[in-house]
Amino acid sequence: MRNAPYGNVGIVDNHGFDGTATWNGKIGQLHFQLMRNFTWNRNKIIQDDQPPYKYPWLERKGRKVGQTFGYIALGYFSSEKEIDNSAVENGDVRPGDLRFKDINGDGKIDSYDMVPIGYGDVPEIVYGAGFSLRYRSFSLSGLFQGIGNVDISLSGQGFQPFQQGLSSGNLLSNITNRWTPDNPNPHAFYPRLAPGTLNDDYESSTWWLKNGRYLRLKNAQLSWSLPKPFLDRIHLQSANVFLEGVNLLTFTPFKLYDVELGNGRGGQYPNSRSCAVGLGFEF
Numbered sequence: 001m002r003n004a005p006y007g008n009v010g011i012v013d014n015h016g017f018d019g020t021a022t023w024n025g026k027i028g029q030l031h032f033q034l035m036r037n038f039t040w041n042r043n044k045i046i047q048d049d050q051p052p053y054k055y056p057w058l059e060r061k062g063r064k065v066g067q068t069f070g071y072i073a074l075g076y077f078s079s080e081k082e083i084d085n086s087a088v089e090n091g092d093v094r095p096g097d098l099r100f101k102d103i104n105g106d107g108k109i110d111s112y113d114m115v116p117i118g119y120g121d122v123p124e125i126v127y128g129a130g131f132s133l134r135y136r137s138f139s140l141s142g143l144f145q146g147i148g149n150v151d152i153s154l155s156g157q158g159f160q161p162f163q164q165g166l167s168s169g170n171l172l173s174n175i176t177n178r179w180t181p182d183n184p185n186p187h188a189f190y191p192r193l194a195p196g197t198l199n200d201d202y203e204s205s206t207w208w209l210k211n212g213r214y215l216r217l218k219n220a221q222l223s224w225s226l227p228k229p230f231l232d233r234i235h236l237q238s239a240n241v242f243l244e245g246v247n248l249l250t251f252t253p254f255k256l257y258d259v260e261l262g263n264g265r266g267g268q269y270p271n272s273r274s275c276a277v278g279l280g281f282e283f
Contacts, residue, residue, distance in 0.1 A: 009049040012065060016041030016124075035130040042124055055104060057115045066122055068153055069114045070204030072101040075186055076179050091199030096179040096192030098201050109200065118209045121263045124149035137225040146215035152254055152263055154208040159265035163202075166195045170265075172256065214252035214259045220245050239281035247273045 020037040045061050053059050060067070077083050077095050087102035089109045103113040125148035132141040162169035178190035191201045202208070223242035252259045257266030 007049075009047075010045065011047040012043050013046050014041065014043040029135055031134040033130075033132040036128070038125075038127045040125050055112060057103065058112070063116055064120060066120045067116050068118050068120050068151065068204065068209065070117045070153075070206060070209065071098075071109065071114060071200070072103070072117070073205045073207035074099045074101055076184075076188070076191060078184060078186070089200055091197075092194075093199050094192065095181070096184070097199055098191055098205065098207055100200070100205065114204070117204075117206050118151035118153075119149045121151060121153065121212070123147035123212075137227065139223050139225075140221070142220040143218045144215060145218050146213070148213045150212040152210045152212040152259070153204060154210065154256070154265070155202065155204070155263070156265040156267075158267050160197075160202045161190065161193055162195045163197060174256070210256070211253045212259060212262065214250055214254070216247065216251075216260075217245075217249040218247065220248055235283070237282040239279070242278050242280065243275070244278070245273075245275045247271050248275075 016039065018037075018039045021035070023032075023034045025032055043064050045063055045065060048060060050060060058069075075098070077086070077093065077097050077099050079095055082099070083093055083095070086099055087107050087109050089097075089100065100109045100113065102109060103115060106112070126146075127148070128143065128145045130141070130143045133139065157163045158170045159172070160169075161171055161175060174189055177185075177188055179185060179188045179192050221242055221244040223240045226236075226239045226241070250259065258270035260271055261268050
């Protein structure tokens, strides 16, 4: 049996802009340099080799490459009566499970009710800012980086409690923020706990789609250059003492794990924060 050969059969419209700016200046004995960059990009699938979908909201054409699809979550079921009066969902559904929107109105929740949600995991906005200040023998520099119009889709073992049953699983530090009969919090992070995958609670949906934007102080350094008369006495061309930090501050609405790890369960080694003190010299 022969497999169909790969072919370049798609058309994608990709547009955006990119800009950088640098300003060098001096105020008295203060020398400074300010840098800024900003990139925005958006794409849209014009043509692919897929047959028409049953419903227009399932179409990939007209969407961006890598568009996330999922259910629209309406919150948690609060009672058996609410379950009985809602569209039929897959599996064992009880109060404390997620309720999804019946998009096509057929009275059941299935793949036909998945719609495009969020921006996707590729940021549309990437930006950065840097600065360098020098006053006499002191200097201070730093670099900020950030992204925007991007989502994190939570999924997988390690994120879903007891996905493989009660004998295997992982619980994150926010596990107490869950729906229980004694605490039926409609805004709880997790639905009711259950062993295994009993229903569609952890399927792709707006409930598990989180804002992945961030602004991070990636690097900062403060240094002091030793005075020239002292260097001449010890026969050095230059020497400086510095304090440097990496990943010092991060501003983001996403708090579950290191935001730069993106989709999934945060199972990769995170970016660590570090500080160092050093001495550099030149003979």
